[in-house]
């Protein structure tokens with residue numbers, strides 16, 4: 534019998550996808566998975582409001598009806614990459630890889646670089662509104678800091694998880 538098993542890249546990207554499912558952002562769920570050089574998972578995260586800051590008290594809106602930016606999610610939300618790096622359950626080590634469902638913004642790129650991540654593997658490059666500068670700056674910083682960047686090439690087109698007896 535041939536066993537169908539996941540490649541390492543599909544495995545870690547699938548974990549980033551699964552983690553994204555935890556996000557309460559109604560417009561965009563982002564997930565990430567930080568992996569050591571030897572393939573040990575160091576951290577997992579998704580976009581959400583900071584710990585102790587309730588979704589009941591903060592807005593998920595992209596735009597404010599009154600034009601007040603404090604009535605949108607942007608000043609409050611923690612990006613998936615930042616949560617993942619901060620949630621790491623292990624001392625930092627060389628050669629870390631970060632799997633992300635979406636190409637990181639420039640603010641995340643700074644944190645990725647400073648935390649010692651050596652490679653970013655992303656699934657999609659989404660253009661957010663007026664965001665060209667953000668992604669150009671991100672690419673520039675990652676390249677200057679010698680952080681490799683590559684787009685994930687899935688081997689499996691879908692992974693189905695069924696709860697039940699195995």
Ligand SMILES: O=c1[nH]c(=O)n([C@H]2C[C@H](O)[C@@H](COP(=O)(O)O)O2)cc1CO
Nearest residue numbers: 558560561563580610612613637638641
């Ligand atoms: O690098 C990122 N990582 C990340 O987690 N996000 C999150 C923050 C927001 O909750 C959401 C972006 O929302 P929107 O696409 O509606 O503007 O994605 C956004 C970026 C920007 O690329």
Ligand SMILES: [Zn+2]
Nearest residue numbers: 612637638641
């Ligand atoms: Zn970001």
